[in-house]
Amino acid sequence: MNITIHASFLPHNDPDAALAFYRDTLGFEVRKDVGYNGLRWITVGPPGQPETSIVLHPPAATPGITEDERRTIAEMMAKGTYGIILLATRDLDGAFEKLQASGAEIVQEPTDQPYGVRDCAVRDPSGNMMRIQQLA
Numbered sequence: 160m161n162i163t164i165h166a167s168f169l170p171h172n173d174p175d176a177a178l179a180f181y182r183d184t185l186g187f188e189v190r191k192d193v194g195y196n197g198l199r200w201i202t203v204g205p206p207g208q209p210e211t212s213i214v215l216h217p218p219a220a221t222p223g224i225t226e227d228e229r230r231t232i233a234e235m236m237a238k239g240t241y242g243i244i245l246l247a248t249r250d251l252d253g254a255f256e257k258l259q260a261s262g263a264e265i266v267q268e269p270t271d272q273p274y275g276v277r278d279c280a281v282r283d284p285s286g287n288m289m290r291i292q293q294l295a
Contacts, residue, residue, distance in 0.1 A: 163210060166202070169242040169287050170218040170232065174199040176284035177215045184261040213244065239266070242287035251293035255279045269293070
């Protein structure tokens with residue numbers, strides 16, 4: 160069996176800010192930008208990796224959740240505890256400088272972690288936690 164990760168979902172609460180961050184700051188390609196009933200789903204991904212995408216979605220559009228659950232999701236997004244993604248780069252310091260210059264919320268500067276990786280942490284405009292690891 161050969162199974163790959165095709166897409167992961169991260170919530171957004173401002174599609175224009177999410178688009179600017181993932182496209183302009185991280186340099187991801189925009190693969191789809193779909194609007195429906197005043198909401199937007201934006202699919203982005205790293206250049207040269209068309210088989211891997213992130214779908215930035217409006218959490219309010221999730222079917223079957225209650226208003227209480229929507230409030231909980233909004234609170235967790237605001238704290239950075241709802242959506243988390245781990246990215247990697249060969250130039251962690253360069254990526255960090257670009258993120259810092261963009262005004263991204265810095266959570267942790269590049270650090271050698273006791274568990275054997277060097278990484279940093281930032282939050283995207285919707286509050287999603289993003290860790291970026293240094294590739295060898």
